[in-house]
Amino acid sequence: MGVIYTIWLRNVKRYLRSKSRIVGSLGMPLFFLLILGFGLNSVINIPGMEHDYIRFIIPGIVAMSVLFTSVFSGIQIIWDKQFGFLKETLVAPVSRVEIMLGQTLGGATTALIQGLIILVLSLFLGGGVPNVAGFLIAVLFMVLIGLSFTALGIAFASPMEDMHGFQLVMNFVIFPVFGLSGAVFPISTLPPFLRYLTYLDPLTYGVEGIRAGLLGTSQISPPVCFFALIGFATFMIFLGGYLFKRMKV
Amino acid sequence: MKIIILESLTKKFNGFTAVDNVSFTVKEGEVFGFLGPNGAGKTTTISMLATLLGPTLGEAHVNGFNIKTQKDDVRKSIGIIFQDPSLDEELTAYENMDFHGRLYHIKKDIREKRIKELLKLVELDERKNDLVKKFSGGMRRRLEIARGLLHEPKVLFLDEPTLGLDPQTRNHIWEYIQKLNKEKKITVMITTHYMEEADKLCDRVAIIDKGKIIALDTPKNLKDGIGGDLITVETPDAESLCPLVQEFSWFKSSNQHDGFVTFNVMDAEKHIAGIADLSCQNNIEIKSINVHKPTLEDVFLHFTGRTIREEEAGSVEHMRMMHKARRRR
Structure with missing residues (x-):
């Protein structure tokens, strides 16, 4: 436990x-938030939703901010590899799983803080938090997104030797994951083939979960979101841990 | 007591043998030097002993623990200062130490006390709350040494600890290492390619070249092993000079390298004139003559037929190739 806390603290x-x-x-x-929110607020009317478009995308943008920060935190271990600090950690009498878990929790924490900052800022742009329960639901989903995608970052970073692969991850993983997630559009009105694609995107469940917390309505029921996302988080932590364990220095 | 034991330790990377069947032992309490040119296999050997790399073949024990099956026990027994920097620059000196202490499960009160002592030892206590990115190369090295000692290891591995430092800082670092060895009774295994440093400070040295141990003894015995003195002659025509000098009764052996020829003789001062006369009579141009007692540099030359400096250029090239090959993999 002490080791995980130490890495988290760092x-x-x-x-x-x-x-x-x-x-x-x-x-x-x-x-x-500003461009889409204000730019499209007046022209977009989401069927079956009483809220403005800007309120609709706030959960999506919060999720985006958590997603970016967490992947970035995970991938940070490449820097530790390049600057040699990782060796100092790996030569200590601790298991790599502990190191990886500390890194994941640390990344998820920073991602959560980043998401909360956006959430607070959104309050000035017409956003809102309905009640404590709703807020806690949103936080829960932010944590789950943070854990999943920090672990994903670690999984990608483990076999990489330098930052060259980072752009690849950015363009072929992060942007598609964000774009397909229904963060900025409702998924129920999509053509079927695209809708199924969004169902395959783990971030969809995170966005919908946060939306359920902040708006009280969502297109996928919150328990489904919860189980889908916690399943993905568990899978990513195992995969990240496995790849981190096999990493060569 | 033998604190480090290597038995036929071997490491291969994609068919290239970096460490080739290496066996030797290090005694408790000694300063053991591990010498050789870049790319000779020093760092690979240290990495295996520190459990960062698994050996392809062979066995090794550190402080009685097997490096393959008792990794955590080995790790608790050793401190290591890597060739490349390994500090977190965004943290302060104190935080770097504290991080290390926590990873090694040192209790809070003991941890705080030792960090204080060690930072004083390496004269960084006044800078303890400064971020490491503001530190000079020498200060970083000192901090790394202090950090490596925090968990009171039995063995301290230092991989080229003075590389890239100015001579004054180098002397300073060596003083610390000697002090630690004497006062804290820590066994020190150090790799370097500064031969004169090793000569001054190591109790015994092993010379490694192309992954193989080619000599191992005290610096004095190694140098005495060459016997006598050395006369180095700089001449464009070493080919004709060598056979002529070989005729003398006092001649022991010679080595040609890069426009120089080194003769190993007894009582060198007496025989300079002889060599000079000989060259004159045979119209062999001599650019310079130099007489000296054997150094570890000469020991390396004696065993490999090359100077360590010649080796350097070649091996850097080789390392680059290796690195490329590894990246392509």
């Missing part, structure tokens, strides 16, 4: 210290 300390990273990674989600 991650959180580093995160809190890099102010530019905190501010920098707010840019993209805020940009989406």
Whole structure:
């Protein structure tokens, strides 16, 4: 337990210290929120929903911010590899699984903080939190997204030797995952083939879960979202742990 | 007591043998030097002893523990200072130490006390709350040494600890290492390609070349093994000079390398004139003559027929190729 806490602590300390990273990674989600939210607010009317379009996409943008931060945190171990710090950790008398879990929890924590910042900022842009229960549901789903995608970042970073592969992950994993998730459009009105694709995207369940918490309505029922996402998180943590264990230094 | 035992330790990467059937032992409490040019297999051997790399063949024990089956016990017994930096630059000196202490499960009160002591030892206590990214190369090295000692290891591995440091800092680091060895009774295994450093500070040295141990003894015995003195002659025509000098009764052996020829003789000072006369009579140009007592550098030359500097250029090239090959994999 102590080891997991130690690695977690290092991650959180580093995160809190890099102010530019905190501010920098707010840019993209805020940009989406403002451009899409205000740009399309008046022209889009979502069938069967009493809320504005901007309120509809806030959960999606929160999820986006959690997604980006967590993948980035996971993939950070490439830097540790390049700057040699990882060796210091790997030569200690601790298991790699503990190191990986500490890293995952650390990444999920920073991702959650980042998501909460967006959530707070969205309150000034017409967003809202209905009640404590709704807020806690949203936080739960943010944590699950954070855990899943930090583990995914670690899984990708483990066999990589340098940052060259990072763009690949960004373009072929992160953007498709975000784009297909129903973060910025309702999935129920999609043509069937596209709708099934969104069902395959784990982030869909995260977005819908947060939406259920913040808006009280969602297109996929929250328990389904919960079990789908917790299943994905468990799978990713096992896969990330497996690849991290096999990693060569 | 033997604290490190290697038995036929071998490591192969894609058919390339980096460490080839290496066997030797290190005694408790000694400073053991591991010498050789870049790419000779020093770091690979250390990585195996530190359980970071699994051997392809062979066995090794550190502090009585098997490096393959008792990894955690080996890890608790050793401290390691890597060739490349391994600090977290975004954390302070104290936080780097604290992180290490927690990973090694050192209780809070003991941890705090030792961190204080060690930072004082390496003269970084006044900078303990500064971020490591503000530190110079020498300060970082000192911090890494302090960190490696935090869990009171039996054996300290240092992989090229003075590489890239200025001479003054190098001397400083060596002083620390000697102090630790004397005061804390830590066995030190150190790799370096600075031969004169090893000569001054190591109780025994092993010379490794192309993955094989080619000599192992005290620096004094190794140098005495060459016997006598050395006369190095710089000449474009080493081919004709060698056979002529070989006729003398005092001649023992010679080595040609890169426009130089080194003669191994007894009482060198007496025979310089002889060599000079000989060259004159046979119209062999001599650019310089130099007489010296054997150094570990000469020991390396004696066993491999190459100087370690010549080796350097070649092996750096080789390492690059290896690296490329590994990345392509």
